[in-house]
Amino acid sequence: MAAIELEGLTKDxxxxxxxxxxxxxxxxxxxxxxxxxNGAGKTTTIRTLLGLxxxxxxxxxxxxxxxxxxxxxxxAKRRLGYLPDSPAFDETATGREVLxxxxxxxxxxxxxxxxxxxxxxxxxxxxxxxxxNVQKLGLVATFMHDxxxxxxxxxxxxxxxxxxxxxxxxxxxERDDGLTVFFSSHILSEVRKLCDRVGIIRDGRLxxxxxxxxxxxxxxxxxxxxxxxxxxxxxxxxxxVHDLEADAGAGPSGGTEYVFTFTGDVNELLERLxxxxxxxxxxxxxxxxxxxxxxxxxxxxxxxxxSDGANRVVAGGTGGDDGV
Amino acid sequence: MFELTRxxxxxxxxGSLYLSIGLSxxxxxxxxxxxxxxxxxxxxxLIAAYPEPIVQVMGVQTMAxxxxxxxxxxxxxGWIILLGLYLAYSTAGTIADDVDRGRMDxxxxxxxxxxxxxxxxxxAMAVPIVGANVLPPVVVYVGAQLIDESLAxxxxxxxxxxxxxxxxxxxxxxxxxxxxxxxxxxxxxxxxGVTFALFLSESLLTGTDAEAVGAIAPMRxxxxxxxxxxxTYNVADAGIxxxxxxxxxxxxxxxxxxxxxx
Numbered sequence: 001m002a003a004i005e006l007e008g009l010t011k012d013x014x015x016x017x018x019x020x021x022x023x024x025x026x027x028x029x030x031x032x033x034x035x036x037x038n039g040a041g042k043t044t045t046i047r048t049l050l051g052l053x054x055x056x057x058x059x060x061x062x063x064x065x066x067x068x069x070x071x072x073x074x075x076a077k078r079r080l081g082y083l084p085d086s087p088a089f090d091e092t093a094t095g096r097e098v099l100x101x102x103x104x105x106x107x108x109x110x111x112x113x114x115x116x117x118x119x120x121x122x123x124x125x126x127x128x129x130x131x132x133n134v135q136k137l138g139l140v141a142t143f144m145h146d147x148x149x150x151x152x153x154x155x156x157x158x159x160x161x162x163x164x165x166x167x168x169x170x171x172x173x174e175r176d177d178g179l180t181v182f183f184s185s186h187i188l189s190e191v192r193k194l195c196d197r198v199g200i201i202r203d204g205r206l207x208x209x210x211x212x213x214x215x216x217x218x219x220x221x222x223x224x225x226x227x228x229x230x231x232x233x234x235x236x237x238x239x240x241v242h243d244l245e246a247d248a249g250a251g252p253s254g255g256t257e258y259v260f261t262f263t264g265d266v267n268e269l270l271e272r273l274x275x276x277x278x279x280x281x282x283x284x285x286x287x288x289x290x291x292x293x294x295x296x297x298x299x300x301x302x303x304x305x306x307s308d309g310a311n312r313v314v315a316g317g318t319g320g321d322d323g324v
Numbered sequence: 325m326f327e328l329t330r331x332x333x334x335x336x337x338x339g340s341l342y343l344s345i346g347l348s349x350x351x352x353x354x355x356x357x358x359x360x361x362x363x364x365x366x367x368x369x370l371i372a373a374y375p376e377p378i379v380q381v382m383g384v385q386t387m388a389x390x391x392x393x394x395x396x397x398x399x400x401x402g403w404i405i406l407l408g409l410y411l412a413y414s415t416a417g418t419i420a421d422d423v424d425r426g427r428m429d430x431x432x433x434x435x436x437x438x439x440x441x442x443x444x445x446x447x448a449m450a451v452p453i454v455g456a457n458v459l460p461p462v463v464v465y466v467g468a469q470l471i472d473e474s475l476a477x478x479x480x481x482x483x484x485x486x487x488x489x490x491x492x493x494x495x496x497x498x499x500x501x502x503x504x505x506x507x508x509x510x511x512x513x514x515x516x517g518v519t520f521a522l523f524l525s526e527s528l529l530t531g532t533d534a535e536a537v538g539a540i541a542p543m544r545x546x547x548x549x550x551x552x553x554x555x556t557y558n559v560a561d562a563g564i565x566x567x568x569x570x571x572x573x574x575x576x577x578x579x580x581x582x583x584x585x586x
Contacts, residue, residue, distance in 0.1 A: 050433060052585040070581065074435055082433035088426040092335065104327040105434045141430070 001064050003028045003149050003180040004049065008058035011044050011204075018044040020204040021058065026182050028148075031175050033195035033212070034184040041204040042184040043085055046153050049182075050082055063149055078106065081145070085153035085184075087138035091127040095120050095137050102141050109146035114139070117170060118163070131158040139167070143174075152183035156190060168194055189285055192216055219286045220263035225273070226280040230256045235272055240264020255279055261286055328441065332448030340455030343410075347402055347456055348463040354397045355467035358390055367393075381527045383549060390473040391552035394464065399548035403487050407456055408494040408543070409519055414452065415498030416515035418445045419580065421508035428585050438581045446499055446573060453491045457484040476555065483551045486558075489565035490546035494519055496572030497542075503580040542568060 004026035011019040018041045026032040036042050047053045049062055051073045063079055065072035089098045099111055099122070115122070120136040121129070129137070135158040142150055156164045171181055171194060185191050191198055192212055199209040208215075220240065236244055240263040247257045262269060266283065273281075361367065367387035371379060378384075383400050386392035419442065422428040431441060461484045468475035498515040505511040526541035538544050545561035545568075 047429070047585070050429070052429060052432060054582075054584060070437055074437055077433065077435040080433070082429070084426065084429040084433075086426055087430055089430060090335075090427065091425075097331075101327065101331050102434065104331075105436055138430070 001028075002026060003063060004032075004151075004182055005061040006045070006049075006058070007060070009045065009048060009055050009060050010057040011041075011048060011053060012056040017204050019048070019055075022201070022204075022206045023058075024199050024206060024209045026180060027197075028180050029175065029178050030196040031171065031181040031183070031194055033191035033198045034182065034201065035186070035188065035191050035198050036184075036201040037186055040186075040201045042186075042201055043153055044204075045201070046082075046151055046182075046184060049151060076149075078145075079148040081142035081147040081150040083135075083138045083142040083150070083152045083155055085157070087134055087141075089126045089134070089137065092125060094125055095122040095129070095133075098126065098137065099141060099144065102144065106145045108144050111140055111144040114143055117166060132160060132163070135159055136163070147179075149180045149182070152181065154185060155183055156185075164190075188219070192285070216285075218263060220261050221266070222259075222284045222286045223262045223269070224257065224259050224280075224282045224284075225278055226255055226257050228255045228277040228279055231258065231273075231276050235276070236260070238264060238268060238272055240269075325440075326444060326447070328436070328444035329447045332445060333451045336448060336451040337455075340452040343452055343456050344459040347407075348459045350402050351394075351398055351460045351463045352467055354394060355390070355464065355471060358393050358473070359471050361387070361393070377528065380530065381524070383527060383547075385549045385553060389553065390468060390471075390475055391479070392549070394475075395548040395552045398464070399483060399487075399552075403548070404490070404543055404546065405523065407487075407491055408523070409516055411449065411453060411491050411495040412498040412501075412515040412519040413512050415446070415449055415495040416501045416511040417508050418449075418499065419502040420505055420511035423506040423585055424508045432585065439577050442499070442503070442577050442580050443573075446495070446576075449492070449495045453488055453495065456491070457487060460484065475552075479552055479555055482557045483548050486546060486551065486562050489562045489569065490542055492569045493542035493545075493565045493572070496569045496576070497522075499576045500572050500579070503576045503583065506586040 002025035006022050006024055009019050009022040010017070020041075022041075022045060034042050034045065044053065048055050049060055049067055051067050051070065054068060060067045062073070063076040065076040067073050067076075089095075093101075099108075102108075103111065118136040118139050120133050120140065126134065126137075135155075139155070142152070156167060159167060171179075175181060175196075183194075192215075195212045197209065198212050198215050200207040200215075220242070230246070230248060233244075236258070242261045242263065244258065244260040247259075262283075371384055371387060374384070382396055384392075384396045387396060419428075422431060432438065436444075461480050465475065465477055465480045468480075497519055498511075501511040501515040501518070502508075505514060522541035523543050526538035526543040529535050529538045542565055545558075545564045547558065547561070550556045550558065
């Protein structure tokens with residue numbers, strides 16, 4: 001039995017179809033990233049799993065329990081931790097009082113250890129908390145009863161880089177101890193650091209579910225290179241070069257700047273570029289929007305011709321020799 | 325069980341104490357001015373000088389005894405109107421404010437059903453309701469002794485005890501508004517408006533053909549005049565108020581278990 005099972009989950013608000021026939025499973029003991037731009041429907045899925053929204057159609061099970069049956073969902077909630085996208089607590093209470101209330105209802109197995117790790121200012125009133133401190137308190141409350149499954153909506157927003165790092169390490173260690181993690185994000189780099197598998201949602205529709213490596217292979221790198229002299233375009237006729245653009249006379253030192261997305265083997269690319277004198281070269285992760293666009297191109301082609309979507313996505317970008 | 329009630333109740337203790345002190349001051353003032361009113365002013369003439377609707381709305385029967393004076397100046401004004409509106413308003417904030425400020429997501433992630441959450445929150449309203457009735461009866465009784473007016477201790481006790489189901493019914497109106505609207509400000513305004521409209525419908529329509537409309541108003545079932553002037557305690561009316569509270573609570577629960585949390 002999977003930790004989370006969604007079957008044709010649909011939430012129709014009339015003017016917006018927030019979730020459209022979303023189906024996927026989150027296996028036990030994995031970190032599953034739910035990735036999509038803001039407004040894609042991630043929070044709707046998550047809040048349906050928590051029973052806060054009722055689905056228009058379809059079903060979902062959390063730890064084997066139906067989310068539309070309150071009695072069953074209550075059973076699941078005993079073994080579940082949830083951190084909403086902007087958690088809020090009683091502003092007049094101190095952090096300690098909030099944790100005491102939570103402990104009295106769901107139990108407390110490990111708050112001491114978590115407080116050492118995330119360290120929210122316990123004796124201050126929540127109204128004086130910064131966004132980051134609220135998030136830290138939320139993380140303690142989410143994990144304090146040692147749940148089997150945690151659902152986190154944009155968990156690292158508001159955390160400084162050091163704490164993000166600490167959070168990542170913590171979540172990985174918990175996963176190794178058998179915890180299942182389902183978390184949403186709109187930041188690809190965050191997902192790639194943490195996840196085993198990724199589901200991508202856009203405009204309420206699930207675009208793909210796949211292991212994070214294959215997603216990264218397909219999403220490619222964003223390459224920017226600055227050459228002292230112009231490079232003939234056949235040099236770029238290489239597998240995996242997409243959306244090539246050239247800008248002659250770029251920068252104070254002259255030369256030509258080339259920008260493209262690359263999904264091939266970087267060794268091949270560097271081999272090909274060896275004979276040219278470069279002033280600068282950078283390889284970055286492709287921005288999420290580009291990755292989405294790629295998936296969309298792929299999907300549209302998929303419906304035109306009944307071919308393998310994955311291959312089409314990689315090869316499906318605009319040809320490498322445009323615009324040079 | 326009752327973890328949330330305990331938590332909420334603790335938060336409401338201080339406010340309830342202030343409420344009790346404020347109402348005690350009001351009671352002390354009303355009793356303090358009574359002797360000079362009685363000697364300096366012809367109270368029956370004073371009543372006659374008020375426009376008829378005011379006399380009817382405020383349920384003034386007589387001011388020629390301390391009981392009648394208190395019934396009008398303290399219980400109709402302080403309990404039926406002020407406390408009734410306050411409890412409707414305050415209860416209207418319970419659920420709607422949690423939803424409005426995004427706290428409900430965290431609360432409902434706890435292993436606690438929506439029914440229980442609503443029940444526990446509502447139960448905590450007992451703190452201001454009972455709290456408001458702790459100090460004032462002592463002040464009223466002792467005050468009456470100090471100005472040498474006779475006032476039966478059982479009447480004073482009864483007028484406060486019987487106000488408890490009345491105030492719960494007003495809180496029930498607030499609770500229903502609280503689940504019906506997910507913006508605290510709107511829920512509170514609706515609760516205030518409905519409670520006040522019910523008060524007016526009961527007091528203004530008495531004696532007219534539309535008197536039956538006032539039957540849904542909790543104010544019809546709590547009558548300080550009958551208690552303080554005639555010494556009659558209408559337990560059946562208190563039963564109706566309890567039934568009203570239960571009905572409002574059950575409807576609020578059914579509603580709350582079915583809505584999407586915005």
